[in-house]
Amino acid sequence: MEQQILTLYDWVVKLSSSELIALIVVITLPLVFLIVYALVAILGELKISAFIQERLGPMRTGPWGIIQPVAEVVKLLQKEDITPDAANKPLFNMAPFLMFTAAYAGFAVIPFSSHFVPAGINLGLFYIFAMGSLAVIGLVMGGWASNNKYSLLGALRSVAQIISYEIPAAIVILSIVILASSMNLQVINANQGGWFWNWYVFGGPGTAWKIIIIPITFSMFLLYLIASLAETNRTPFDIPEGESELVAGYHTEYSGMKFAMFFFAEYANMFVVAALLSILFFGGWNSPFGDFMNGPIWGVFWFISKSFFFVFVQIWLRWTLPRLRVDQLMGVSWKVMTPIAFICFFAVGLWTMFN
């Protein structure tokens, strides 16, 4: 199936007749996208939070403050880079880069459109999930190396949190893999082509009998949404950096560009999970209306707008909900989400067996 599609990589190879250039283009494109996206997302976070709270948000940097994130980057570049004396310097300096790398590595398999995926590997879903878990190492490194009790507490909490939320998330993803019978994200996307009722949140393509499976897939979507919030440390699961308890959590001691790395990594992670949500449940780059506005270029539009919607949902939730306590957080994961995820898993298995 993949062979029939002329990917962006092939296109650039054809155009420049050099595989190296094509490789560089394909590698840097997500980075460019990531930087632009991060600026937009930071502005979006500021503005959406402001509008929810009946404020205006940044107003005095450009018209309606739209270049506020640029100012922030310019400022962060100038900030003094502090490494505390008591910190473990190699780990302290490495942690933000590791974190950012892990977040950026996830972009390698994200299919932006049917014709463009940086690396169309067959185990895409597995890879993206593994990369998502890698972030926790950077987090612990940062927290431990800072030699600050708040950082350490934040890091330890986040390890516990991310590891326990990976289980329901993994089971949900497994169920999707059963439904799609592939781990390749492009295949999963392609499976959901056609109208929006073919999306996996509505049971995937199938006959009218799939109405039985819709509640199951919908609750799978909810489970993954919640688990993804926990994995990106967003409210109501922002315990590792819970301001009211742990000052700034694992990045308390970071300043300047290193802090900006953490900041970028958080937003990059947000996009990765939002992208996964849209790929797994909402058809990825597929148009919701059959052939209407469908195609490789429109695919980019659909994919990004779907992902941005979930980024928006994350922001929206953040400014609505209070924060859970650390033990309740574990309780939600182990007592509520994991059993339900297992039920869904079995149901999906049975459904696939009898279908």
Next chain:
Amino acid sequence: MSETKKVEFEYSQIDSERMRLNVGPQHPSTHGVLRLEVELDGEIVTEVVPHIGYLHRCFEKHAEKMTYPQVIPYIDRMDYISAMNNEWPYVMGIEKLMGIEVPEKVEYIRVIFAELNRIANHQIAIATFGLDAGAFTPFLYLFRDREFILTVFEKASGGRLLYNYYWVGGLAADVHKEFKEDVLSIVKQVRETNKEIADLLIYNKIFIERVANVGILPADVAINYGCSGPVVRGSGLPFDLRKDAPYSIYDRFDFDVVIGHGEVGTVGDCFDRNIVRFHEMEQSCRIIEQAIEQMPMDGDVREKLPKKIRPPKGEIYTKAENPKGELGFYIVSNGTDKPERIKSRGTSFVNLSVLPEISKGYLFADLIMILGSVDIVLGEVDR
């Protein structure tokens, strides 16, 4: 000198299994400059030692150097969130010593402003309590409403936060013409927002999980620790000076004393202390509505202002129901125009002293919530 050594000695006794965490004085949720020395076993709090005095501004020393009217601005700065309520017991005490009867209109305005300030204080209390739990948006909704109340205060007194408005024998200035309409519109707005806050914050499942069954304070312990206000009422004891020892004209109004019932958990937990404040705002609205209805608009608020304030030799302990609890002033007069001594019984000072008792054995995150539910103002703790 001996004290320093003692403290150092305590530090040397740290159990190596446990972690000593220093919370504050600069910490986002210590509500000011409180410092808590917390001993943690894992994440479980085994000991809390509050260190206060980071805002000790020598109020009692100043009071001895000032004439009676000059003390009022300093009293404002004690509990700066509810300055109107603060001035009241002090002014009332001197009026009692001097035998001044204040006009009817003054009493009504005092009641209305005190209740408005109670609403403003509870708004801050609930807002910061929500902020401790990580809910930022309700904080801003409540602050938006508080701004309307401050506008009315500013129209009357000229100050936004610190008013110097209650003077001995009267008020600093008369209220403006549209006072009644302004206040009634505020009451309406407060009720509307409270509905939203109930849905958005107070009855949110996550929030309930955070505050129910946390920091349980039994009523007898609360009394022994001298707690008052919403802290003791949250434990189910209807102790309210407005009903128990009615001062001013509070006996004319029909309102209920709100107590905690253990709605979602145990009686006396953080949720109860918070819900008492929440429902007290409604009761304050009721008092304001009644007072607005009965209040005479004509009359001078400054006619009884004495030219020279020189109370006779004597002493008095005056108290009033502050939003945070019983605020008392022990005023000793020596017959001159300067007080001999003013001792203030800071409400938050007493309420805070119960914190080590009720926070042991909970998680560190709960300690923050318990501190938030006690609702302290450091200006009053340290004076």
Next chain:
Amino acid sequence: MQAQEIYEKLKAEFGDAIIEFNAEPFFDPFVRVTTDKLFDICLELRDTPEFDFDYLACLSGMDYKENLGVVYHLYSIKLKHSFVVKVTVSKENPVVPSVERIWRTADWHEREAYDMMGIQFEGHHNLIRILCPYDWEGFPLRKDYVQPDEYHGMKVPY
């Protein structure tokens, strides 16, 4: 219960320990007691059902120029009556028995009185400074207190 009755009952029980009873119009009615019986009197006031002073509203350290004193404002939540107990001690040996074990709220109040006035509370479990820093010198609320010139290298006067 009226202050007069409380006084009479206390007088009947403790006799000489009650030095003075004052019910002048410009004062809240108070009794002045000796320091050695203070703890027993306070315990009596709290535990006797007809007194039932379960609520220590305020505890103030006082400086009466030639000697120091402590004033206890008591209130009963159930019976809604109040009473004042005073003790006076000399400036040379300001020792007052602690009532911390009777009303736990006295803990911080007594520390404050010690901090501000230098009154020693006998039997207090942790009598250290509370408002001022631990290495502060002098007792600020005494009438003869003079501001220090410097604290940790910072100038104190304006």
Next chain:
Amino acid sequence: MKKYINDIWLGIYTVLLGMKITIVHLFAKNVTVQYPNKHPLEKASGDKMPMNARNRIFVDMELCNGCNGCARACPVNCITVETLKVVPGDAPPLKNGERRGLWVPVYTLDFAKCCFCGLCIDPCPTEAIKMTTEFEYSAYDRKDLFYKFSTMTDEEIKQKKELLANFQAEKAKKEAEAKKAADAAKAAAEPPKSESGELKIDNG
């Protein structure tokens, strides 16, 4: 089990309820007043800064008669007033027509100390000191917050001092002269007086 399901239901329901409220606010009108673009005095009538707001103090030196009442009422002691007596006939009357009794060569107010309580406004007999709505006067240097209200120049002060000194000298001289004259008169009148006294005694 019932509680378990109920808890999950409540969790989802209250979260959705909260999300509904915030999304409604997302599209509601915001209440922010953009300060530098819109001065609080120009706001819509609802939450405009009232005219009796207590901000920077203004002292009208053409009305101040130097009574020192404001300085005495100030709890903070941030007002310093020094006065000079007026030579009769030298000073124009105050703005409100009253007779000026004192020159005020020094009237300073330290806004770095002032607590804006408004106690200084009340005792002023001529309403010279008042609180304005002006609040935009932050400074890069603390000394800039030390305001000197007196309009008298150094020369004027010197002149007035001289005048006063002259006047006092003159007065002293006059007094001395008068005394002298009186003494002289006394001296002139004394002998007969004493005589008369003696006479009186004699008479007595």
Next chain:
Amino acid sequence: MGLLNKLDDPYYGGGIILGKVEDILNWGRSKSDWYLQFGLACCAIEFMAMNASHFDFMRFGCIPRTSPRQADFIIISGTVTFKMAERIKTLYEQMAEPKYVISMGSCANSGGPYWEHGYHVLKGVDRIIPVDVYVPGCPPRPEALEEGMIRLQEKINKQAIFNKRKRLAEEEQKELIISN
């Protein structure tokens, strides 16, 4: 040689290119100021009110940070006591350069109402850390603090980055203020 000489020349504005770069850097610092979420006393309540919807401090690009490492400026909002003074100094030292200080209200400016008898009050925060802008008021209106913020932004915009001598002179002046 020439470029370096020009850099050190106090009368030379840093050239067109450097001047532009300087402008952009200054613009970044003035428009994106993160403040330390830190309150001391009464002024902190007005400070909170300023963060709220009516005044909205975020319009100026000011975002609260709870950790001093990430903050660009600190607002000393309230009375500084001796017990607290050492902590404030530590906080200031923990902040990353470039950092700024706004002294809000009379108490922070000069001890305010407590300057005369306050035995435990530091008479002005500029005795321990250098202050950039003094905002008078007790407490200042939120608008007054916003005006102070605009003043601070103006000051940042005028700052010299490449002009070393000018910067050194400024630092000297700051130290002079501290020692005074």
